[in-house]
Every structure is written in C-alpha cells, then in structure tokens.
Amino acid sequence: MNNLVILPLLIPLLAGIFLVIFRQNILLQRWFSIVAIFSTGVVAAYLLQMVADDGIQTLAIGGWEAPFGIVLVIDMFSGLLILTTSIVSFGCILFAFNSIGLEREQFYFYPFMLFLITGVNGSFLTGDLFNLFVCFEVMLISSYVLISLGGTKVQLRESIKYVLINIMSSTMFLLGIAYLYAITGTLNMAHLSVRIAEVGQQGLLTTVAILFLVVFSLKAALFLYFWLPGSYAAPPTAIGAIFGALLTKVGIYALFRMFTLVFYHQPEITHLLLGVMAALTMLLGGIGAVSQWDIRKIIAYNVIIAVGFIVSGLAVFTSTAVAGGIYYLIHDMIVKALLFLLGGTIIGIAGTSKLKEMSGLIRNHPLLGWMFFITVLALAGIPPLSGFIGKVLVIKGTMEAEFYWLAVIGLLSSLMVLYSVMKIFVNGFWGETYLSKEQEKGTTSGLLFPCILLTMVSIGFGLGVEGITFYIDQAANGLMNPDIYIKAVLKSP
Amino acid sequence: METLMALLIGVLFTVGVFLLLSKNFLKIILGTSILAHGTHLLIITMGGLKKGMPPIVRGENVSYTDPLPQALILTAIVINFAVTAFFLVLAYRSYQELGTDNIDKLRGIADE
Numbered sequence: 001m002n003n004l005v006i007l008p009l010l011i012p013l014l015a016g017i018f019l020v021i022f023r024q025n026i027l028l029q030r031w032f033s034i035v036a037i038f039s040t041g042v043v044a045a046y047l048l049q050m051v052a053d054d055g056i057q058t059l060a061i062g063g064w065e066a067p068f069g070i071v072l073v074i075d076m077f078s079g080l081l082i083l084t085t086s087i088v089s090f091g092c093i094l095f096a097f098n099s100i101g102l103e104r105e106q107f108y109f110y111p112f113m114l115f116l117i118t119g120v121n122g123s124f125l126t127g128d129l130f131n132l133f134v135c136f137e138v139m140l141i142s143s144y145v146l147i148s149l150g151g152t153k154v155q156l157r158e159s160i161k162y163v164l165i166n167i168m169s170s171t172m173f174l175l176g177i178a179y180l181y182a183i184t185g186t187l188n189m190a191h192l193s194v195r196i197a198e199v200g201q202q203g204l205l206t207t208v209a210i211l212f213l214v215v216f217s218l219k220a221a222l223f224l225y226f227w228l229p230g231s232y233a234a235p236p237t238a239i240g241a242i243f244g245a246l247l248t249k250v251g252i253y254a255l256f257r258m259f260t261l262v263f264y265h266q267p268e269i270t271h272l273l274l275g276v277m278a279a280l281t282m283l284l285g286g287i288g289a290v291s292q293w294d295i296r297k298i299i300a301y302n303v304i305i306a307v308g309f310i311v312s313g314l315a316v317f318t319s320t321a322v323a324g325g326i327y328y329l330i331h332d333m334i335v336k337a338l339l340f341l342l343g344g345t346i347i348g349i350a351g352t353s354k355l356k357e358m359s360g361l362i363r364n365h366p367l368l369g370w371m372f373f374i375t376v377l378a379l380a381g382i383p384p385l386s387g388f389i390g391k392v393l394v395i396k397g398t399m400e401a402e403f404y405w406l407a408v409i410g411l412l413s414s415l416m417v418l419y420s421v422m423k424i425f426v427n428g429f430w431g432e433t434y435l436s437k438e439q440e441k442g443t444t445s446g447l448l449f450p451c452i453l454l455t456m457v458s459i460g461f462g463l464g465v466e467g468i469t470f471y472i473d474q475a476a477n478g479l480m481n482p483d484i485y486i487k488a489v490l491k492s493p
Numbered sequence: 494m495e496t497l498m499a500l501l502i503g504v505l506f507t508v509g510v511f512l513l514l515s516k517n518f519l520k521i522i523l524g525t526s527i528l529a530h531g532t533h534l535l536i537i538t539m540g541g542l543k544k545g546m547p548p549i550v551r552g553e554n555v556s557y558t559d560p561l562p563q564a565l566i567l568t569a570i571v572i573n574f575a576v577t578a579f580f581l582v583l584a585y586r587s588y589q590e591l592g593t594d595n596i597d598k599l600r601g602i603a604d605e
Contacts, residue, residue, distance in 0.1 A: 130565055137572045144579055156587040157599045160518075163580050167525045168513070170576075174532045174569055181562065182539035 002050070005059040005072045007043045008082050008121040011036050016114035026105050033110040034093055037117070041086030048079040052471060056478070056488035058127070066127075066490045067191040073127040073489055076475035077326065081124050081253060084330050087457055088245045088337045089117050091450040095341050096238035098446035099348070104150050104236070112149070116142035116242065123250045127489055129180065129187045132254065133173050136219070140166050143247060146239045147231060158234035165227040169218035176211045183208065190489035193262050193482055201265035209263035209270050213277075216258065220251025222311050223277040225304045229288065232303065233296035237344025240296070244303045245337035252310055252329060259314060260322070260479040267317050275315030279409045281308030286416030295343045295353045295428075298420050302339065302379065305413050306332045312406050313394040321397025323476035328390030331461060335378050335386065338454040339421070342372045345451065346428055351441030355424060360433030368444060369429040371455050376425055378458050380418035386462035498538040505531035518584040518594045522577065529573040533566045 015036035022028050051057055056075045060066060074082070093113060100109055119139025126132050144166075148159035181187060183205060184195040196205060214224070221228040232243055255274070263270055285304030292298045310332065313325025345368060350358040362369040374385070381387035391414065398407040461468070478484050486492070505527055512524030540562030548560035588594050 130568070134568060134572070137576075141572075141575060141579070144576075144583075148583060151586060151590065153590055156583070156590055159583060160587060160596075160599075163576070163583060164513075164521065164525070167576060167580070168528075170572075171525075171528050171532050175535060177565070178532070178536040178539040178562075181536075181565075182541075187561075 002057045002059055004043065004047060004050075005057050005074050005125065006061070008040050008047070008086075009072070009118055009125055011040045011043065012114040012121065013118040016111040016118065019111045019114065020108060023106060023108065026102065029105060029110045030093075030097055033114055034090065036114060037086055037090045037093060040117070040121070041083060041090060044079065044083040044086050047074055048076070048083055048471070051076050051079050052474065056485065058489055067186055067188045070131050071127040071188065071190075071489055072125045073190075073485070074125060075478050075485060075488070076471060077256070077479060078124040078253070080326070080330060080471060080475055081249070081333075082121055084333045085117065085120055085124070085246060088333050088454070089113070089242060091337055091341065091454045092238050092242040092245070094450035094453070095241065095344075095447060099344065100236055100238055101150075107149060109146075109149060112142045112145050113242070116146065116246070118142075120246050120250055124253060127189050129177055129189060129192065133170070133177060136173070136250070136254075137170065139247070139250060140170070143243065147235050147243070149239070150236065155234045158231045161227055162231040165218065169215050172211065172218075173215045176208055176215055179208045179211070188489070189257070189261055190486040193486055194490070196262060196265070201263065205263070206266050206269055209259075209266075210273065212258055212263070213255070213270065213273065216251045216254045217277060218251075220248045220255060220311075221281075221304050221307050222251070222255070222274075223281045223284075223308075225281065225285065225307070228304060229297055229300040232300040233294070237340060237347070240344065241337045241340035244299070244340050245333045248303060248307055249329065249333055252307060255311060256314055256322075256325070256479060260317075261482045261485060264317075264482065271315050271317050274311055275403060275406055278308045278312040278315050279406055281305070282312070282409050282413035286413050286420075289420035290416050292420070293355045295347055295355060295424055298424060299336075299339050299343050302417060302421065303336055305417055306336065309391075309394065309410055309413060312403075312410055313390075313397065315406065316394075316397045316401045316403055318397045318401050319476050319480045320400060321394055322479050323472055324390050324393025324395075324397055326390075326472050326475050326479075327393060327465075328387065331378070331386040331390055331458070334454055334458050334461065335375060338375050338451060338458060339379065341447075341451050341454070342368065342375060343424070345444055345447050346372070346424070348442035348447070349440050349444065350428070350435070355427040358428050358434065359431035360429070361435075362429040363433045364435075364437050364440070365429075365444060367448060368451075369425075371448075371451055372425055372429070374455060374459070376418070376421045378462065379421055380414055384462055386458045386465075388462065389465050494542045495538055498534060498542065502531045502535050502538065505534070516596050518588070518596070521596070522580055522584060525580065526573075526577060529569075529577075533569060533573075536562050536566050536569070 059072045061070045119135050122135030144163050148155050218224045285301050289301035310325050310329050313321045347353045378385035378387050381391040395407050509524045509528035512520045540559045545556045545558040548557045
C-alpha cells in the first residue's frame with residue numbers, strides 16, 4: 001500500500017477540474033497547468049526510484065484488496081511511461097502557450113489537455129481491465145474534444161472519422177471484457193493471469209486474445225491504422241504532438257501488458273500474428289511516409305512505422321527484444337512529440353505544409369534547422385542518439401529468435417524513415433531562400449524553447465543510456481516474468 | 494435463455510454494422526447506439542442469467558444475481574451516452590459548417 005501511487009492520476013484531474021472554473025483567466029490557466037504537469041513529473045520520478053528500490057508499488061483503492069477492489073499498480077514499465085508522459089506533455093503545453101491561440105485557450109484547452117493526461121496516466125497505472133476501459137474513455141473523450149476544438153472544416157471532417165473509429169473499438173473492447181468475464185469470472189489483470197494459467201489458454205481464450213489484439217491495434221494504429229494519418233494531421237500542432245506522442249502509445253502499452261501478463265501461453269499464434277501485423281505496419285507505413293509531400297502527413301505516417309517497430313519487439317518475446325521495445329517506446333514518445341513540434345514550427349514559418357512550396361529556411365533559422373536534423377538522425381537510429389540502442393536490441397532479439405524476415409523489414413523501415421524525414425529537411429531547409437525574414441507567415445518566438453528542451457532530453461537519453469539501463473532491464477524483467485507482478489498485486493507469498 | 498439472448502444480440506449487431514456502413518451521419522450514429530445496446534446486453538448475458546433476487550441485501554439464505562456486470566453496464570451506459578451526445582452535436586455542427594450529411598461528399602473541402 002502506497003498512497004503516492006494515485007497522485008499521477010489525481011494531480012492532473014484536480015487541476016483540470018479547478019481550471020474549468022476560471023475560463024477567462026488565461027495566465028492562471030497556463031501557469032497552473034504547467035505547474036500541475038511538472039509536479040506530476042516529480043511525483044513520477046520519485047515513484048520510479050521507489051519502484052527501483054523496493055519493487056512494485058500498489059494501492060488498493062478504498063482498502064478493498066486485490067481481486068475484489070480496483071488496484072493501481074506502478075511497476076517499472078508503467079513508471080517509466082508516466083515519467084515520459086509528464087516530460088512530453090510539459091513540452092507540448094509550453095509550446096501551446098505561444099501557438100494555440102487565444103480562442104482555443106478560452107474554450108477549455110488546458111483543462112482538456114489535463115484530462116487527456118489523466119486518462120493516459122490512469123491507463124498506465126490501473127491493474128483492472130474494466131478500469132483500463134474507463135481510463136481509455138477518459139483519454140478518448142478528451143481527445144475527441146481536442147481534435148475538434150476550434151471547429152475548422154478539416155478538423156470537423158477528421159473528428160467524425162476519429163470518433164466513429166474509436167466508438168467502434170471501444171464497443172469491441174467491451175465485448176472482449178464481457179467474454180473474458182464469462183470465461184474467468186474476474187477482471188483484475190493479475191487474477192486473470194492466474195486463472196488463465198490454471199485452465200491453460202484454450203482455443204476460446206486465444207480467440208478472445210485476438211479480439212483484444214484487434215481492439216488495441218485499432219487504438220495503437222498497428223496495421224489497422226487507416227484512420228490515423230488524416231486525424232493526426234488535422235488539429236493544431238501542440239494537440240497533434242501530444243496525440244502522436246501519447247495516444248497510440250497507450251494502445252501499445254495495453255498490448256504489452258495484455259500479451260505479457262495475461263495471454264502469453266500461445267505465442268505461436270498470438271505473438272506470430274503480432275509479428276505479421278507489425279511487419280505489415282512498418283512496410284505500409286513506410287510506403288505511406290515515402291510517398292507523401294505534405295509535412296503533417298509524413299510525420300503522421302512516421303508514427304505508424306514506429307508503432308510497428310515497437311510491437312515487433314513484443315512479437316519476438318525474448319527479454320532482449322522486449323527491452324529494446326521499451327527503449328524504443330520511450331525514445332519514440334519524446335522524439336515524435338519533438339518532430340510534431342518542429343514540423344508545426346516549420347509550417348508556421350512557411351505558411352504551408354506542402355514541401356514543394358518551401359525552400360531554404362536554414363538561412364534565417366539555423367537553430368531550427370539543425371535541431372530538426374538532429375531529430376531526424378535520432379529518429380532513424382544513428383548511433384550516439386536516442387533511437388539507436390532500442391533499434392539495436394530489437395534487431396538483435398529478432399535475429400536471436402530467428403525472425404529474420406522481421407529483422408529485415410525493421411531495418412528497411414529505418415531507411416524509409418530516414419528518407420521520408422530527410423526529404424523534409426532537404427526540401428524545406430536547403431535550396432534557394434524564397435522568404436526573407438519579413439515575408440514569413442509566422443514567428444518562432446517562444447516556440448523553440450520547448451523544442452530545445454525535448455531535444456536535450458532526447459540527446460541526454462542517447463548519451464546517458466548507461467544510466468537508465470538498470471531501470472529498463474528491470475522493466476523488461478518484470479514483463480517477461482509475470483509472477484513478480486502477480487505476487488505484488490495479489491499479495492501471495 | 495442465453496441462446497435466445499445470443500440470437501437477439503447477433504441481430505442487434507447485424508443491424509448496427511449495417512447502419513454503420515451507410516452514408517448518412519444520422520444512420521451511422523443510430524448504428525453506434527444499436528451496437529452499444531448489443532454490447533450491454535452481451536455483458537449482462539455473459540454474467541449469467543440464472544434466477545436470483547435483485548442484488549440488494551435482505552437477510553440470509555437468498556441467492557442473488559451477479560451484481561458486477563450490472564455495475565459494468567451502468568458505467569458503460571453513461572460513457573456511451575456522453576460519447577453519443579458529443580457525436581450528435583458534432584454531426585449537427587458539421588452539417589452546419591460543411592453543408593452535407595453525406596460521408597462521401599466530405600472529400601476535398603476548401604481549407605486544406
């Protein structure tokens with residue numbers, strides 16, 4: 001029992017509720033939300049250290065013990081993700097200060113941002129399947145509002161699709177929960193794992209596992225990604241960035257959790273299916289990214305490729321590959337947010353998102369240009385930067401487990417990522433300078449600071465990888481040995 | 494009883510999916526509602542339809558129906574209610590802004 005566990009969920013929720021009252025006071029909205037996110041990050045870091053020292057921390061809400069009440073569980077994996085969420089959302093909210101515009105700020109932008117983070121943190125924390133559904137909905141309803149906030153035509157059109165797809169996947173999530181409850185009679189994840197281990201994962205349970213696979217793939221844009229490029233390209237930059245960094249990652253987290261804790265008895269079916277879907281995601285997402293000439297679309301397709309790559313680490317299901325997947329997941333959350341923010345800044349300056357209509361931005365914006373260049377290299381996984389170690393471990397794991405086709409596609413996808421993002425750099429920054437400083441459509445004032453912040457985090461993650469190896473190994477170890485989690489939650493000896 | 498419910502839920506899902514695939518906003522929203530009904534009925538069926546008292550405690554020697562699925566449904570209903578309300582307003586707003594309620598006609602609108 002540790003009451004601190006609920007704070008990453010409680011702080012943004014209460015801050016959001018508080019800010020709903022003061023709609024007109026923009027200054028209060030800004031600073032209160034940034035302080036709330038910062039303190040969430042501090043609590044997350046403190047909890048992370050606590051998990052490293054004393055093992056998994058749990059909180060049985062209301063004092064009802066594990067299978068009967070809802071438990072919040074923070075293990076190393078979820079702790080790392082909560083800390084990363086805080087860092088990323090800190091950057092995005094800082095970016096929103098100068099970019100989102102007064103109209104949106106007055107219509108509850110910051111409260112909804114905080115509710116979104118509540119949902120994300122809740123999904124990472126919860127140890128109960130139905131509670132996971134509820135946290136998903138908290139996150140999704142906030143994201144519906146954020147995607148349509150402002151009400152431009154593109155946003156309206158894309159939000160209709162986005163809402164519809166998510167209603168469908170939530171319906172299927174409920175179906176999965178109903179079937180699982182009928183088979184096992186419990187909804188606590190640790191207890192589910194025990195019950196399923198007792199009866200063995202029969203055909204029926206594998207079918208339910210595949211239903212969950214479909215549900216979380218829809219949320220995470222794993223192969224079922226058709227809704228993503230349009231939706232993520234529509235909202236303003238700060239919102240797109242937090243979507244690209246967090247929403248699909250919650251789906252990935254759910255996949256990791258379900259397929260390492262609950263449905264791990266028939267990897268030759270479920271994990272092979274995950275592998276095939278991951279491979280197709282990387283290939284199709286890569287083709288999509290390479291074929292686009294619109295900055296927003298290229299970045300959105302890059303989100304899809306990364307999802308495929310992370311899940312291929314899970315599909316291989318060895319401790320090396322899973323550790324690689326976790327490294328890459330954390331790296332990708334930071335770098336995707338950064339990429340969206342930088343892309344948004346470029347679009348702001350050039351006044352268009354079409355690559356063929358811009359050129360030579362490096363002359364007036366060297367800092368932005370080289371920061372984008374570093375991000376591109378980190379994204380592709382060039383050695384000293386943050387994407388490298390994750391890629392190496394995932395590829396090494398796939399090779400060791402003799403999934404050669406998956407390794408080849410993984411490496412190929414890196415090339416496609418590099419090509420597609422380098423295309424933005426080459427077309428946007430090099431060449432003849434069309435726009436003089438006066439002719440530019442927007443400024444970078446105040447926008448570069450959050451980008452610098454996230455770049456520093458990304459570089460620090462790459463260079464200081466030795467320092468966090470201990471944490472990541474513990475997270476991977478926890479995922480590969482579900483007994484640790486079950487013991488901590490059910491208090492069994 | 495479970496078989497009958499399964500058939501009913503199957504019909505609801507068929508109708509819901511058919512409506513989802515139509516071109517009209519309102520039909521799509523009706524489809525999501527019908528799907529949600531099907532899901533909620535499925536949860537209560539999957540919890541078991543054995544005979545028992547309503548889950549309100551009234552002394553010993555009585556058997557009750559399973560209270561957990563009922564709580565799950567109650568939660569799912571309000572969530573679905575909120576999402577449907579939002580979706581309806583979204584459809585209304587986009588009808589005003591975009592001037593059509595046909596999904597196919599949404600392609601290539603002006604401000605892209």
